[in-house]
Structure formats: C-alpha cells, structure tokens
Amino acid sequence: MSETLLSPGQLEAALRAIGEERYHNRHPFHRALHDGRLSRTQVQAWALNRYYYQARIPAKDATLLARLPTAELRREWRRRIEDHDGDAPGTGGVARWLRLTDGLGLERDYVESLDGLLPGTRFAVDAYVHFVGERSILEAIASSLTELFSPTIISERVSGMLRNYDFITQDTLAYFTPRLTQAPRDSDFALAYVKTHACTIPQQQAVLAALRFKCGVLWSMLDALDYAYVEPGLIPPGAFRPV
Numbered sequence: 001m002s003e004t005l006l007s008p009g010q011l012e013a014a015l016r017a018i019g020e021e022r023y024h025n026r027h028p029f030h031r032a033l034h035d036g037r038l039s040r041t042q043v044q045a046w047a048l049n050r051y052y053y054q055a056r057i058p059a060k061d062a063t064l065l066a067r068l069p070t071a072e073l074r075r076e077w078r079r080r081i082e083d084h085d086g087d088a089p090g091t092g093g094v095a096r097w098l099r100l101t102d103g104l105g106l107e108r109d110y111v112e113s114l115d116g117l118l119p120g121t122r123f124a125v126d127a128y129v130h131f132v133g134e135r136s137i138l139e140a141i142a143s144s145l146t147e148l149f150s151p152t153i154i155s156e157r158v159s160g161m162l163r164n165y166d167f168i169t170q171d172t173l174a175y176f177t178p179r180l181t182q183a184p185r186d187s188d189f190a191l192a193y194v195k196t197h198a199c200t201i202p203q204q205q206a207v208l209a210a211l212r213f214k215c216g217v218l219w220s221m222l223d224a225l226d227y228a229y230v231e232p233g234l235i236p237p238g239a240f241r242p243v
Contacts, residue, residue: 005200006204008196014204015208016148019149019215022215029046033157033160034161035164036160036161038230041242049224049225050221051098051111052121053121057080057084061084064077064141067137080186093175096174099171099175100174100175105167117239119236120228121225127217128143128214138193138194138207139210143214147184158176
C-alpha cells in the first residue's frame with residue numbers, strides 16, 4: 001500500500017492494476033463459463049445466483065443516492081437506478097436478466113423468490129450493499145469502479161456463450177448490450193470523482209481498498225458457485241439443485 005500521495009494519473013493506474021490482478025474474469029468458473037465447459041444446469045446456477053446481485057444493485061445505489069449532498073450528484077447517480085429498474089414494468093437491466101433466466105428454462109417465480117440462492121451469494125451481495133450504505137461517499141463511489149473492466153468481460157461473455165452453447169441466443173443475452181455503453185459512462189464519472197476527491201494518502205488508500213473489496217465480492221460469488229456446482233460439487237441445503 002502506497003505511503004506517498006499519488007497524482008491523479010498514478011491513482012488511476014493503481015486502480016486499473018487492481019482490476020488487472022483481481023477482476024473476476026480470471027476466476028476458473030468464469031473461464032469455464034465463457035469457454036463452453038459448463039453444463040446447462042451449471043449455467044442455470046450461475047444465472048440464478050447472479051440475479052440476486054443484479055436485483056440488489058438498485059437498492060445499493062439508492063442507499064448512496066440518499067446520502068449524496070448535491071442535486072448534480074443525485075441526478076448522475078439516479079441514472080444507475082433507472083438503468084436497472086427501468087422506467088416502466090418490463091424495462092431495465094433486472095427485467096432483462098429475467099429474460100436470461102427465462103431463456104435458460106428457470107421458472108421466473110422461483111428465480112424471484114430467491115429460494116435457491118447459495119448462502120455465499122447472499123452474504124457477498126449483502127456485504128456489498130452494506131458497504132455502500134455505511135462507508136464514506138468516496139469509498140462507495142470507488143467500489144463501483146469494477147465497471148472500468150466490465151466492457152471487456154461482457155464482450156467476451158456474449159461471444160463465448162453464443163459460440164459455445166446451443167441453448168443460448170442473442171435474445172437470451174439482451175441484458176448485456178446496453179451495459180456496453182452504460183458501464184463506460186458510469187465508470188468515467190466515478191473515476192473522475194475519485195481522482196478529484198481522493199486528495200490525501202488515507203483517502204487514496206481507502207478508495208484502493210474499496211475497489212479491492214468489490215473485486216472480492218465478485219470473486220467470492222464465483223467461489224461459491226464453483227464449490228457447489230463444479231468441484232467438489234457440494235450443494236448447500238436449500239440451494240438450487242439440478243434435476
């Protein structure tokens with residue numbers, strides 16, 4: 001951890017280095033998903049558990065929105081909630097994710113009930129929501145910077161899954177197309193905010209730690225999936241069980 005004050009450019013480089021080292025595109029489950037090495041039921045388990053993350057993102061953003069001190073900041077952050085919740089029933093990222101689980105053959109009521117969640121998924125996502133609600137505004141915004149790295153993983157995910165799984169269609173993956181423009185827009189704003197407001201060594205250390213934490217959240221979700229559905233395949237009681 002740096003004990004010297006970084007320039008804005010150096011801070012950005014340090015943030016990007018965290019993503020290069022820790023972003024979940026390096027996880028074995030992620031590699032297997034994109035490379036076509038998972039069964040249909042393993043892909044179902046991924047989509048079912050990831051739904052909880054997608055569904056809680058608007059709640060996470062709302063906890064931060066309530067604490068933002070200016071109308072300018074609130075307008076900027078409100079777009080994130082609209083992106084995920086939509087502006088009418090059936091619109092927005094959460095609704096598009098349900099099209100993915102529909103396309104994989106999962107009952108929508110079951111997905112939305114959250115009955116099949118892995119405990120590790122629930123704990124990781126809830127920890128992220130609590131982090132954003134309880135830490136400083138600077139740390140909360142910094143934790144969103146995994147979006148710096150998401151366009152690459154989205155492009156890889158869409159092309160890999162379409163190429164490798166005959167049960168995946170372009171419509172099934174409709175969630176991801178808007179994210180190719182939304183994520184860069186959001187990360188550009190968050191990165192500029194962090195570079196402007198992380199003015200002391202403790203603040204810079206805090207934003208770097210926040211991004212490491214968020215990378216850990218995403219990584220631990222894949223750890224839980226890998227342990228339950230790949231190796232050793234120990235599915236916790238009550239979690240989704242392929243039939």
